[in-house]
Amino acid sequence: MxxxxxxxxxxxxxxxxxxxxxxxxxxxxxxxxxxxxxxxxxxxxxxxxxxxxxxxxxxxxxxxxxxxxxxxxxxxxxxxxxxxxxxxxxxxxxxxxxxxxxxxxxxxxxxxxxxxxxxxxxxxxxxxxxxxxxxxxxxxxxxxxxxxxxxxxxxxxxxxxxxxxxxxxxxxxxxxxxxxxxxxxxxxxxxxxxxxxAPKLAKADGLLDWRADAAALDRRVRAMNPWPGAHFLHAGEAVRVLEAVPAEGAAPPGTVLPGPGLTVACGAGALRLTRLQRPGRPAMDADALRRGFDFGPCLATPS
Structure with a gap:
């Protein structure tokens, strides 16, 4: 033909x-x-x-x-x-x-x-x-x-x-x-x-809002990689979340919980961030990144 x-x-x-x-x-x-x-x-x-x-x-x-x-x-x-x-x-x-x-x-x-x-x-x-x-x-x-x-x-x-x-x-x-x-x-x-x-995606679609349910944020991480890239804002940086899994935990949204990786309390449940990437840096396991970068007790929620 x-x-x-x-x-x-x-x-x-x-x-x-x-x-x-x-x-x-x-x-x-x-x-x-x-x-x-x-x-x-x-x-x-x-x-x-x-x-x-x-x-x-x-x-x-x-x-x-x-x-x-x-x-x-x-x-x-x-x-x-x-x-x-x-x-x-x-x-x-x-x-x-x-x-x-x-x-x-x-x-x-x-x-x-x-x-x-x-x-x-x-x-x-x-x-x-x-x-x-x-x-x-x-x-x-x-x-x-x-x-x-x-x-x-x-x-x-x-x-x-x-x-x-x-x-x-x-x-x-x-x-x-x-x-x-x-x-x-x-x-x-x-x-x-x-x-x-399903409209065209924009960079803002990758932003993680900790007030959402952990299950919804997990889906966003899996959906938005590789582009526009799931990310959260911390200390003036957009930190990319390359891999994450839902976890147990309850606290105000954005609270960093104890445990492996970087576990963050959400609107319901928690999300364990396991692989991250700072701007201009190589991707790293969350445990390794935390040894050289302080996320503090809480991550900000979008305004």
């Missing part, structure tokens, strides 16, 4: 590789333009860009699409049967959504209509969902509102993390995409009930 692939981050790479390995004709790969990265701030291509070059595929990196009529015309000129979209990062205007004969198909990392939006993987963990999954949907102008072609669930273990679920759904999305392209199943409208949204 002649198609275009549109994606940018690591999540999309398995799908691109699967399409190429299956013998589909990838006419062009669209991804985000190279951006400054690393200490030297040198421009670096995104993961999909690197994979496409490795596979010898044409790469296009428009900075915007909505009002770029030349880009619309170039896309139509590809003569596509379908376009596959996986975490591309740019909204497709109607002129592009309607150009491929079978439309644009999106690999979405949730069981739609739950968790439409930009951060479905983190949202599933943050809210304690029992399962997540992938939906292959045909795109329309609304935010993840299009009809569904295939979907498959993945059970979440009790201590699932964003990196774990990311990798599970990335591989599942590649497999489901090939199945959908082979079978071309009928599109089924999404249910009207059960719609939830």
């Amino acid at each position: 002649r198609l275009a692939f549109m994606g940018s981050p690591d999540f999309a790479v398995p799908a691109l590789r699967a399409l190429h390995a299956a013998g589909h004709e990838v006419a062009a790969v669209y991804c985000q333009p190279p951006r400054p990265a690393g200490r030297g701030q040198l421009e670096a291509p995104c993961p999909v860009h690197r994979a496409a070059l490795e596979l010898g595929l044409e790469v296009r990196t428009p900075a915007r699409l909505r009002r770029d009529e030349a880009a619309h015309a170039a896309f139509r000129a590809l003569g596509l049967e379908v376009a596959v979209v996986a975490a591309y990062g740019l909204l497709l205007p109607p002129a592009m959504l309607e150009a491929p004969a079978l439309g644009c198909w999106n690999i979405h990392a949730s069981l739609l209509p739950r968790w439409r939006g930009a951060a479905p993987i983190q949202a599933a963990i943050l809210h304690g969902d029992a399962e997540s999954g992938v939906t292959i949907m045909r795109m329309e102008e609304g935010l993840d509102t299009g009809p569904m072609l295939l979907r498959e669930a993945v059970a979440l273990p009790p201590r699932a993390t964003t990196p774990w679920l990311h990798d599970q759904l990335s591989d599942l999305g590649a497999r489901l995409l090939l199945e959908a392209l082979a079978a071309r199943p009928p599109a089924v409208p999404q249910p009207e009930a059960g719609v939830t949204y």
